[in-house]
Amino acid sequence: MSRASVSARLQEQFQCHICLCDLQTPVTTECGHNFCFYCLQTYVGMQPTFSCPTCQHRCQVMNLAANAQLRDMIEMAQQLHRQTGDRKGQKVTTRCAHGVSAHFCEDDLQLVCHQCAGPESHNGHQVTPIAQAAAHHRERFRGIIKSLKIQVKEVQELRSFQTGRTQALREQVEAQRRELTSEFEQLNRFLDREQQAAFSRLKDEEKDIKQRLSENMVALENYISKLRGLVGHVVASRTLSDAEMLSTVQDFYKSSKSLRKPAIFSAQLRREAYNFPLQYSALQKVIQQFTVNVILDPESAHPQLLVSEDKKCVTLLKKKQHIPGSFKRFTSSPVVLGYPYFSSGRHFWEVKVGEKPEWAIGICKANLFTGARWSSVPQGCWRIVWQGDCFDVSGADPNFQQKATRASCIGVFLDYELGEVSFYSMPEKSHICTFRDTFTEPVCPYFYLGLHSEPLTLCSATDSRWPLL
Numbered sequence: 001m002s003r004a005s006v007s008a009r010l011q012e013q014f015q016c017h018i019c020l021c022d023l024q025t026p027v028t029t030e031c032g033h034n035f036c037f038y039c040l041q042t043y044v045g046m047q048p049t050f051s052c053p054t055c056q057h058r059c060q061v062m063n064l065a066a067n068a069q070l071r072d073m074i075e076m077a078q079q080l081h082r083q084t085g086d087r088k089g090q091k092v093t094t095r096c097a098h099g100v101s102a103h104f105c106e107d108d109l110q111l112v113c114h115q116c117a118g119p120e121s122h123n124g125h126q127v128t129p130i131a132q133a134a135a136h137h138r139e140r141f142r143g144i145i146k147s148l149k150i151q152v153k154e155v156q157e158l159r160s161f162q163t164g165r166t167q168a169l170r171e172q173v174e175a176q177r178r179e180l181t182s183e184f185e186q187l188n189r190f191l192d193r194e195q196q197a198a199f200s201r202l203k204d205e206e207k208d209i210k211q212r213l214s215e216n217m218v219a220l221e222n223y224i225s226k227l228r229g230l231v232g233h234v235v236a237s238r239t240l241s242d243a244e245m246l247s248t249v250q251d252f253y254k255s256s257k258s259l260r261k262p263a264i265f266s267a268q269l270r271r272e273a274y275n276f277p278l279q280y281s282a283l284q285k286v287i288q289q290f291t292v293n294v295i296l297d298p299e300s301a302h303p304q305l306l307v308s309e310d311k312k313c314v315t316l317l318k319k320k321q322h323i324p325g326s327f328k329r330f331t332s333s334p335v336v337l338g339y340p341y342f343s344s345g346r347h348f349w350e351v352k353v354g355e356k357p358e359w360a361i362g363i364c365k366a367n368l369f370t371g372a373r374w375s376s377v378p379q380g381c382w383r384i385v386w387q388g389d390c391f392d393v394s395g396a397d398p399n400f401q402q403k404a405t406r407a408s409c410i411g412v413f414l415d416y417e418l419g420e421v422s423f424y425s426m427p428e429k430s431h432i433c434t435f436r437d438t439f440t441e442p443v444c445p446y447f448y449l450g451l452h453s454e455p456l457t458l459c460s461a462t463d464s465r466w467p468l469l
Helices: 005-013 036-043 067-090 130-236 242-258 282-290
Strands: 026-028 034-036 050-051 058-060 099-105 110-113 127-129 305-307 315-317 335-339 346-352 359-366 383-389 409-414 420-425 430-436 444-448 457-458
Touching: 005 409, 026 036, 026 067, 099 130, 127 130, 130 242, 242 457, 282 409, 282 444, 305 335, 359 409, 359 420, 383 444
Parallel strands: none
Antiparallel strands: 026 034, 050 058, 099 110, 099 127, 305 315, 315 457, 335 444, 346 409, 346 457, 359 383, 359 444, 409 420, 420 430
16 A cells, blocks of 8 residues: 555544544544544533444543544644655656656556556556547546536535525524513613612601601600699699598599500511512522523542532542543642533523632633643633632623622523623622623633632522522
């Protein structure tokens, strides 16, 4: 087999069966087949298992392994292919070892001399003079060119069709963006009306309480006045004769017995009289409709992080664990990623941070490579950081104002198509900040534990404080 044939076969063996191009950052499935990391990630989506595109074997995403040796072999094969191509581009000679090539072998597609065309080398082959062979193949080329032109035309029509689809997609996105904007504007108007109604109810409550307090004060003043009258009657009776004093006793006892102490009015606001109804809360709608069950990915966890068996809790250990290496693992900072990956839609999840003095929560690109995972703040992250007494939200809304209120539970809401990820303090159900960007590839939950041992815990969908739709 010639060197060119070997090079061509190597190129075929090193192709990804999904994109049909040379493997880029190859990963190997548990069934032994190789694919580009990003191609397989796009193919798998958010599922924990998938069917191998080559053999349909059911594979676990967690069992994918980077193949550095295969990557090096691909680079060597590409270099060999380029060298072979360079030799092909050299000037063609019409001479062979025995003389000038005057014939062409149609079976081997090679130029041959008169001696080489004999029975020993090309026995039974169709050998024709060069002029005749050239005329034959020029005629074939004309037919091939015609076919190729037809294919070019067909592909150009497909390209035009795809361009139209791109425009249609852009219009659909804009239409959906307008629809979402309208929905949120309506919701904001509704909340504004609810706020004004709540303030009105609060004002009415205040007015009613003030009136009842005033009436209670008048009753107390009347009671005090009657008590003072009785005291004055007793004092005055000291100067009366026995007969005169006894003549007033009946009225005195009658007045004292009829005297009733007024009840003290308890001025307490009825909180339920002006609370917003939870079923109409914007955050409540998000929780009800978009809560997803997020779990932790042990393969991405820093060696000092211990992920619980149910993959819902992670704790920082004092020493690194002896665990297998992984191309997905963070090695510089105590970070762990979560499942599932998100490439579309709207999703909400909650994280209990408790009293941890330092942590970071958010999302990041799902295909962070090893180099990015060495960084404490990898590119492609959208996160909020709690640093003891305030939030660090670099890159979020420019009008964000620092808050010093500690939140024990954080809610994360991702709207992939809208390009927004928002954070909420769940105990107060208040908005912290929103990041706005354009997402072009899958993203996944991101968790940074800081340097303290207190755990981070993911809330299950069934743990939500409100019922799901």
